[in-house]
Amino acid sequence: MATSEFPAQKDGSKAVLQETTVVVFVLGGPGSGKGTQCPKIVEHFGFRHLCAGDLLQAEIESESENGTLIQNFKKEGKIVPSEITVKLLQQAMQQSDNKRFIVDGFPRNEENRAAFENIVRIKPEFVLFFDCPEEELTKRILNRNQGRVDDNIETIGKRLKVYFESTLPVINYYNSKRKVQKIDAQRSIDEVFEDVKSVFAKLRPVARLSNDSYSDTAVFTISLLPLVVVEIASTSKWLEPQKQGFTSEYKRGKAPKSKSDEMPAKPLDTFEGQADIIPGSMINLMLISVLGGDTCTSAPTRHIFLAAMLLFVWFDQFPDADVLQELFSCDLQALPA
Numbered sequence: 001m002a003t004s005e006f007p008a009q010k011d012g013s014k015a016v017l018q019e020t021t022v023v024v025f026v027l028g029g030p031g032s033g034k035g036t037q038c039p040k041i042v043e044h045f046g047f048r049h050l051c052a053g054d055l056l057q058a059e060i061e062s063e064s065e066n067g068t069l070i071q072n073f074k075k076e077g078k079i080v081p082s083e084i085t086v087k088l089l090q091q092a093m094q095q096s097d098n099k100r101f102i103v104d105g106f107p108r109n110e111e112n113r114a115a116f117e118n119i120v121r122i123k124p125e126f127v128l129f130f131d132c133p134e135e136e137l138t139k140r141i142l143n144r145n146q147g148r149v150d151d152n153i154e155t156i157g158k159r160l161k162v163y164f165e166s167t168l169p170v171i172n173y174y175n176s177k178r179k180v181q182k183i184d185a186q187r188s189i190d191e192v193f194e195d196v197k198s199v200f201a202k203l204r205p206v207a208r209l210s211n212d213s214y215s216d217t218a219v220f221t222i223s224l225l226p227l228v229v230v231e232i233a234s235t236s237k238w239l240e241p242q243k244q245g246f247t248s249e250y251k252r253g254k255a256p257k258s259k260s261d262e263m264p265a266k267p268l269d270t271f272e273g274q275a276d277i278i279p280g281s282m283i284n285l286m287l288i289s290v291l292g293g294d295t296c297t298s299a300p301t302r303h304i305f306l307a308a309m310l311l312f313v314w315f316d317q318f319p320d321a322d323v324l325q326e327l328f329s330c331d332l333q334a335l336p337a
């Protein structure tokens with residue numbers, strides 16, 4: 001999940017990129033395997049792949065106003081001015097339904113990094129770093145054979161220089177923030193992907209699974225609502241029969257002999273809906289417990305969740321499992337009118 005605020009735009013309109021947008025930067029030298037591994041990440045983890053180099057190449061091919069400038073930077077292995085690249089990335093993110101992105105080959109330098117954080121206002125979840133020795137990079141690029149204007153020995157030298165002088169400091173910056181996941185990229189494609197998989201498998205559940213735009217607080221609150229409903233219902237007269245007929249008897253160690261013996265005289269329609277509400281809330285309680293990590297990803301939400309759970313335990317509002325079983329298996333038709 002994005003770790004920065006999402007202020008309104010200058011024109012007062014709502015920021016398009018949501019708080020739940022997840023960004024992973026994929027970095028490594030030219031030829032380290034970023035473009036090879038990213039489609040696999042998309043396939044396994046459902047991220048949207050944004051390749052900065054491809055977005056720039058599309059600008060060249062569409063003969064946009066920046067096309068020639070970008071082409072010249074690319075031929076020289078130089079880094080295109082940040083506003084151009086960041087704008088392309090931002091547009092692609094805003095146009096995507098998917099809100100989880102792997103951004104491949106960006107940020108290339110400090111200026112790129114600062115521009116992205118200032119304009120898009122998202123900090124990366126982490127940086128996936130493909131670490132590969134220079135000789136292997138050169139060998140791979142020379143064998144790539146995809147007709148790229150920059151895959152020649154002269155430009156490779158320039159790109160590697162730019163990588164070591166400008167991109168490595170960005171990786172080091174994120175490393176100082178403990179955000180770098182380093183992968184040994186010198187091994188086979190499959191071996192590398194095994195490591196990539198274990199990195200993504202460790203992602204916080206919301207970042208791994210969520211594609212929606214709810215904040216975790218909203219998700220948490222919504223999932224808690226049925227609990228609140230049953231809480232109110234259980235303290236109202238409406239559920240009194242159950243409490244007297246089952247819970248209180250069980251808690252005193254006196255299980256009712258039979259349902260019909262113990263159930264107080266109430267018209268059948270009084271009980272309508274109970275069997276829906278209680279199991280619903282219990283399932284919800286279980287879901288919240290199991291998926292707590294998914295919904296409560298930020299520290300405050302997790303604390304509220306734990307506090308709520310403690311309160312429920314403290315007040316012992318929920319009947320025991322065997323009481324519930326008894327309750328739900330009761331034959332409503334058999335109840336006295």
Ligand SMILES: Nc1ncnc2c1ncn2[C@@H]1O[C@H](COP(=O)(O)OP(=O)(O)OP(=O)(O)O)[C@@H](O)[C@H]1O
Pocket residue numbers: 028029030031032033034035036037053105140141143144185186187188189190192
């Ligand atoms: N683990 C690997 N072992 C051997 N060859 C690989 C491996 N990963 C990728 N390659 C090959 O190396 C070449 C470069 O890989 P790729 O295009 O994925 O690198 P990249 O990091 O995206 O490069 P660039 O930054 O220049 O776009 C490709 O021909 C690819 O098939």
Ligand SMILES: O=c1ccn([C@@H]2O[C@H](COP(=O)(O)O)[C@@H](O)[C@H]2O)c(=O)[nH]1
Pocket residue numbers: 030052053054056073074075076077078079080081085104105106107108150159
């Ligand atoms: O963020 C970026 C990404 C790329 N460039 C330019 O494009 C070429 C090729 O990039 P690849 O990622 O290797 O496909 C790169 O050498 C730069 O000239 C860029 O400026 N900024």
